[in-house]
Amino acid sequence: MTAMALRLSDRLRGFFDAADGAEGELAADPLLDVVHQYPEEAAWFIKVVMFFGSISGVIISIPCGVFLTMYWAPCGQCNRPLRYWILVHCVLQLLQAPVRLVFFLRLCHVQSLNNNIQECVRQLTHSAAWRTSKVVSIITYGWFILGIVWLLNSTYCKPCPGLYRLSLAVIFAAVARLLMTLIVFYHSFPPRFQGQGLPPKPRGANQELIDSMPLIVYSQEMRGEETSCAVCLSDFDRDAVLRRLPCGHSFHRGCIDKWLKRNKVCPLCLQDIEVQSPKTSKVKKAI
Amino acid sequence: MPTDFRRVKKELQECAKDEALTGVSARLKNEDDLTQLEGKIKGPQGTSYEGGVFKVDIEIPDSYPFEPPKMKFSTKIWHPNVSSQTGAICLDILKDKWSPALTLKTALLSLQALLSAPEPTDPQDAQVAEQYLKEREKFEQTAAFWTSSYASESSSDEIVERLCGMGFGKDQVLEALDATDGDENAALEKLLG
Known part of the structure; x- marks a missing residue:
């Protein structure tokens, strides 16, 4: 009996631990990026979201369960299957609750021990539980949208007037939770991360702007200029096609175009390519 | 990319x-x-x-x-x-x-x-x-x-000396250190098999 319980708890723990083979997809998780840069803040954010996620799921499911057991039959006469919608929604929420709670407790534990938060988040995000939870989340969102559509199309239901109101309340609760997540996010992270991470500043150039920079063909006679590309660090071959920026610096066309799409400044002197000021560039060169 | x-x-x-x-x-x-x-x-x-x-x-x-x-x-x-x-x-x-x-x-x-x-x-x-x-x-x-x-790295000579002092042969120690990039503890583990 004890052996069985032990095996079960082992299996359960394995569900929340990273699979050994998961190492390869390490860089793929954006959550880890955030944790890498701002471990303390990220841990707090994840904890709050996980805690309220699991609690709110349970709290919403209780009145829904009570209502459905009382009025299941009369609700069947309404023109949209909202009773099924609420039932499935609650089941999905309840499925998520334990995973979120374990995540929350593990983070609390790691923080109290002053251990590596990043490693803990890495393990959890690579676990089967996390992946399952992700799938359930996607299903939940799809189901949520279906619910809105059904709700908008439902007419007044005489045998079961409460169903409409309950569905509305559940949807409002879900929207409120989403808003709360966003608010917590904005309060958790320093402004520089928000500025740089989420809504990316329009730092890159469009193709039109990039194409307006002249192309030149490299030849050894071009004296006093770069002989290699600062982006790929390779020497310019003869007849290589280079792009010259207003500051006078040249790079391989392919190399610099890729960079300018991300950030429209010269990699070498950091001058904005849109600011055409030959005077300042001369001054900079003189220095 | x-x-x-x-x-x-x-x-x-x-x-x-x-x-x-x-x-x-x-x-x-x-x-x-x-x-x-x-x-x-x-x-x-x-x-x-x-x-x-x-x-x-x-x-x-x-x-x-x-x-x-x-x-x-x-x-x-x-x-x-x-x-x-x-x-x-x-x-x-x-x-x-x-x-x-x-x-x-x-x-x-x-x-x-x-x-x-x-x-x-x-x-x-x-x-x-x-x-x-x-x-x-x-x-x-x-x-x-x-x-x-x-952050203090003991010089490699000191490590070799310490490990040899534990009764390992010098060649053996150098080989182990080489395989573990000079990490003393890892080398010791290797030596102990």
């Missing part, structure tokens, strides 16, 4: 050229993975970090060099711009001020410069930064203590 591995290789060669002069180095953690690197920074002279060698975990992202390499200290260090718990680094060129004209070497040199000149107004570790600003002497003491506790 695949990582520009040619560039990474070139950078490693470039780093190796003047390692002794610059005090910074970088190498692959294992030979067939060009995305996981380990950097080393010698603590600048005249600072509390003098005498220490600080290891830096480097991860090359897929879009390198268009995105900065991810760096964090794997050696514990007491510094306002480095998390004393996780080693996360607050340095603008590793974030939004990155340029593809920068390299692993220049980034490591910037880290070395950061050790000489902390920027407590833009801290990574608030507690350390506060101590730096308010109790400078205590800060220097703690930083020096952390340097000697966590």
